[in-house]
Amino acid sequence: DVKVTQSSRYLVKRTGEKVFLECVQDMDHENMFWYRQDPGLGLRLIYFSYDVKMKEKGDIPEGYSVSREKKERFSLILESASTNQTSMYLCASSFNAGRRKKTNEKLLFGSGTQLSVL
């Protein structure tokens, strides 16, 4: 069963800590995404990547960075965690439609990481 796996389901960190959220997909997808999900705000895109070592800012990149050293792994980094980064973080992946000459494929999501910053 193909899937997107996020390493932690729940995470509790202290203000100022450096936090790593890991995401791995086993579908050979080119595209990978990090969203945060907050009640009343929906999903907001933080960063995305179209290929290894490539990254693009989403709508709310401030306070975050990412790393894509291997095709299957996309890491989200909080350099210095703050309380306003308490949220549910969702990773997703998809094929690159243009490269594969297909219509845009659906996003497949991980189960999420609930991060609490105290």
Place this chain on the structure above:
Amino acid sequence: AQRVTQPEKLLSVFKGAPVELKCNYSYSGSPELFWYVQYSRQRLQLLLRHISRESIKGFTADLNKGETSFHLKKPFAQEEDSAMYYCAPLQQGGKLIFGQGTELSVKP
């Protein structure tokens, strides 16, 4: 900037009643739109996409370019339809932007 609006945070209906979840977008060109759903304790997943013109779990969605809307409809709601629903237009480059979400609650 492209925007998507889901005006209702919560929609509560009784079992067997019709349901319509509203979605309006601002987009230049020909949009490609999706509805995603998240059931309790499950992953966010694709429900349907407008390009397929399909009906999934009894839901349909018609793209109305004149009104720039992509409302999700079902004639007879079921309790198992209770979930969070997100409208999502596709941006250039393959990234989805999501609406704020509408929580559908179907009461027995």
